[in-house]
Amino acid sequence: MSEDSRSGLLVVRCQLGEREAFGELAGLWHDALWRYVRAMVGSPHVADDLAQDVWVAVARGLPRLREPDRFAPWLFTIARRAVADHRREAYRAPQTSAGDEADVADNGSLNGLLTTMEIEAGLGELPPLEREVLILFHLQDLSLASCAEVLGVPPGTVKSRLHRARRTLREILTERGHER
Amino acid sequence: MSEPDHGAPRGMPAELERALAAEVSLRSRMRYVAVGLAGGCAAGLIAVLWATEPRALPVRTQAVFAGLIAVGLAWAAVAAWALTRRRPLYAQDQVVGARLALVVSAVTGIVGTVLAAARGTTTAVLTTAAVGTVLTAIAGLLLARARSRRRELLRLRDVLRGGGA
Structure with missing residues (x-):
């Protein structure tokens, strides 16, 4: 099931x-x-x-x-x-x-592939709107439509927030030495 | 001092299990149902007694009657608030609660009508019987609705069980 x-x-x-x-x-x-x-x-x-x-x-x-x-x-x-x-x-x-x-920022960075833990550590530095859309979509595996329902915004807004959130998270993690 | 593994899943804490069990307790729901029915029916019967008094009552006695009716209605209101906001009834609870309401309203209607027949005029008897009948009919409708909702959920449960097998 x-x-x-x-x-x-x-x-x-x-x-x-x-x-x-x-x-x-x-x-x-x-x-x-x-x-x-x-x-x-x-x-x-x-x-x-x-x-x-x-x-x-x-x-x-x-x-x-x-x-x-x-x-x-x-x-x-x-x-x-x-x-x-x-x-x-x-x-x-x-x-x-x-x-x-x-507490979030204190989570240490690790070598190798990005794990869920590392992404969660980077989330602490994202603005709240970008943070929550990233959590819902990537960490909770909700669909775009479900994210839109939870956040009370159109799916297009979810997409743009996701795009912005991924870009910002990438920058944060790169700064911390996660670039490969 | 930082705590280890902040982002790790922790499973369901025992405290949460206890809180959840208390939150969904059937006993607390049925207690509110009983309190509401007792308050409402007691208020109704006191109103019948007051209305069928053969002579005008002293002011102090009238105040006591009014106070008792207010207390009964207040308990009924508190129970209604709790059952809609704090302890909503689940489908099977609704069936049990509606059965209780049907029995209690029918008994109260009969007792009230007998009281009115023994003490009051024909108008008082007819009025009490009519009010009792309406309240019993409402309880009957609530029971029918609760059964229908339970049937619908049981059907859905069987479909989901079958679909997952």
Whole structure:
């Protein structure tokens, strides 16, 4: 069974009220969600808290999800909102988040081929819009249409952001010595 | 001091598992259903008692009746808010909740009508019976809708299971 079918089946079982399916659904998507949130906010501790908030929102909103096969864009839309709320709070108390971005930049560079870890390390220096489109498209493997749905912009805008993000990331990684 | 492996996946933490289990708890949902039904039905029965009093009640007694009705309605409102925002019912929960609502509204309608027949006028009996019938019919409609939604999801679940086999 493909991951999409498995995910759709778990969503339907959750909507039916089969409690054990919630744990399975969270088990299937938690890593992807956590990576996205972690890459967006920088701090792993904040990512833990935000990911938990997202799962609570998922449990509360799942009965209203009409298309179980659209779970991934729906999940990341909720996550994006949680990240935006966190950012708003961080702006009000800037001293609490001052070190967060440094966590990402601290990830060391390695030799050889670019790994997911290295790309994630470079993401910290990208502007938020470019960072999130890169995470959704490359690290979470969402389609252009799904990215557009999550971000609330037309697919053309997603393409241009992706182009800009790749170029900027390439420059960042080149500066760090990843050019081959 | 930097933490190792910031970007690595961590699996689902036990704390999240516990939080999720509490969030989807069937017991807490049924508690809200019961509280809402008890509050609404108690308010209805107190209203019947008040309306069928043969003589005008003292002001203090009227205030107590009004207070009890307000408390009952407030509990019903809190339960409705919780069940729509905090603890939404999943398809199988909706069927259980609607069955409970059907039984409780029918019993309340019958008890209210009997009370009105014993204490009040024909108009009071007819009004109470009509209100009881309408509330029971609404509960019946909710049950039919909940069953239909559950059937639809069960069908979809079977299709997805079959498709993945």
